[in-house]
Amino acid sequence: xxxxxxxxxxxxxxxxxxxxxxxxxxxxxxxxxxxxxxxxxxxxxxxxxxxxxxxxxxxxxxxxxxxxxxxxxxxxxxxxxxxxxxxxxxxxxxxxxxxxxxxxxxxxxxxxxxxxxxxxxxxxxxxxxxxxxxxxxxxxxxxxxxxxxxxxxxxxxxxxxxxxxxxxxxxxxxxxxxxxxxxxxxxxxxxxxxxxxxxxxxxxxxxxxxxxxxxxxxxxxxxxxxxxxxxxxxxxxxxxxxxxxxxxxxxxxxxxxxxxxxxxxxxxxxxxxxxxxxxxxxxxxxxxxxxxxxxxxxxxxxxxxxxxxxxxxxxxxxxxxxxxxxxxxxxxxxxxxxx
Ligand code: SF4
Numbered sequence: 001x002x003x004x005x006x007x008x009x010x011x012x013x014x015x016x017x018x019x020x021x022x023x024x025x026x027x028x029x030x031x032x033x034x035x036x037x038x039x040x041x042x043x044x045x046x047x048x049x050x051x052x053x054x055x056x057x058x059x060x061x062x063x064x065x066x067x068x069x070x071x072x073x074x075x076x077x078x079x080x081x082x083x084x085x086x087x088x089x090x091x092x093x094x095x096x097x098x099x100x101x102x103x104x105x106x107x108x109x110x111x112x113x114x115x116x117x118x119x120x121x122x123x124x125x126x127x128x129x130x131x132x133x134x135x136x137x138x139x140x141x142x143x144x145x146x147x148x149x150x151x152x153x154x155x156x157x158x159x160x161x162x163x164x165x166x167x168x169x170x171x172x173x174x175x176x177x178x179x180x181x182x183x184x185x186x187x188x189x190x191x192x193x194x195x196x197x198x199x200x201x202x203x204x205x206x207x208x209x210x211x212x213x214x215x216x217x218x219x220x221x222x223x224x225x226x227x228x229x230x231x232x233x234x235x236x237x238x239x240x241x242x243x244x245x246x247x248x249x250x251x252x253x254x255x256x257x258x259x260x261x262x263x264x265x266x267x268x269x270x271x272x273x274x275x276x277x278x279x280x281x282x283x284x285x286x287x288x289x290x291x292x293x294x295x296x297x298x299x300x301x302x303x304x305x306x307x308x309x310x311x312x313x314x315x316x317x318x319x320x321x322x323x324x325x326x327x328x329x330x331x332x333x334x335x336x337x338x339x
Contacts, residue, residue, distance in 0.1 A: 013140025148315025
C-alpha cells in the first residue's frame with residue numbers, strides 16, 4: 001500500500017492528503033486514456049480529473065485488486081488507502097502516516113548520493129531531509145517545467161488558481177539563460193543537417209526566433225516574434241530553419257502528429273498531393289531528428305550533459321514566452337500622481 005501511495009505521489013504530483021484520501025474508484029479509462037479522479041482538498045475543489053500514464057494506472061489497478069481482497073475498517077471501505085483501525089482519526093490513511101513511513105524508508109537506504117562533488121571529486125551524500133511527500137509535488141511540477149510544458153498547461157495540471165504560482169517553477173536567471181544559449185548556439189544545424197552555429201548569444205537572441213520545432217532566421221518572422229510564417233511552419237523544408245538539440249522533444253512529437261495526420265488523410269481518401277506533402281514532411285523532420293541524435297551521440301558525456309541542462313533551461317524559457325508577467329506596482333487610490 002505504501003509503495004503504491006509513493007508511486008502515485010511521485011507520478012501525479014498531488015498533495016499528500018489528496019493521495020491519502022483517494023477513493024477506491026479513483027480511475028477512469030476511456031478510449032485507452034487513463035484519468036485520476038481526485039479532490040483538491042486544500043482549495044475545496046472536488047471531483048477534479050488528471051490525465052495519468054498507463055504505468056501509473058496499472059500500479060493503482062494492481063493495488064485495487066489486492067485492496068479488495070483484504071478486510072478493512074468498515075468506514076474505510078470507499079477509500080483506496082484505508083486506515084489501519086476503526087479508532088484512527090481518519091477513515092483513510094493519514095497523510096502524517098505516509099510522511100512517517102517515507103522518512104523511515106529513506107533513513108533505511110544504506111547509501112544515498114547527490115550529484116554534487118566534494119573537493120576530491122567524490123559525490124557528496126544526499127541531504128535526506130529533502131525527501132518528504134510534499135517535495136514530490138514540487139518535483140512533478142519542476143519536471144514538467146524543465147520539459148518545456150507550457151505554463152498554462154502546467155497550471156491546469158497543478159490545479160493552481162493563479163498562473164503566478166505556476167510561474168515560480170519556470171524561473172530562470174538571466175545568467176543561466178545566457179549560459180544555456182552560449183552552449184546551444186554552437187549546436188545549431190540547418191535543415192540539411194549542416195552545422196550552422198550562431199556567432200554569439202546576441203546573434204542567437206536578436207537574429208532568430210523560437211518557432212515550434214526550432215529557431216527561425218526569416219527576418220520578417222523574427223520581427224513578428226515568430227507569428228508570421230508565410231509557409232505555415234513547414235520548417236524542415238525551409239532555408240531559414242535552425243533547429244538545435246533543445247527542440248528534440250518537439251520535433252519527435254511533431255513527427256508523431258504528422259504520422260497520425262497521414263493515416264487520417266489516407267483514410268479520408270485525400271488527394272495525392274496531401275499525402276505527398278505529409279510524407280515529405282515526415283521524412284524531412286525525421287532526418288533532422290536523426291542527425292541531431294547522431295551528433296549528440298558522438299559527443300563526450302560531459303558535453304552531452306551540458307547540452308541536456310541547457311536544453312531544459314531553454315525549453316523552460318520558451319514555455320513561458322507568451323506569459324511574460326510585468327512587474328506591476330499597485331498605486332493606492334489617493335496617492336499623489338496616481339493615474
Ligand atoms: S517555415 Fe521557415 S519561415 Fe516559417 S517558421 Fe519555419 S523556418 Fe521560419
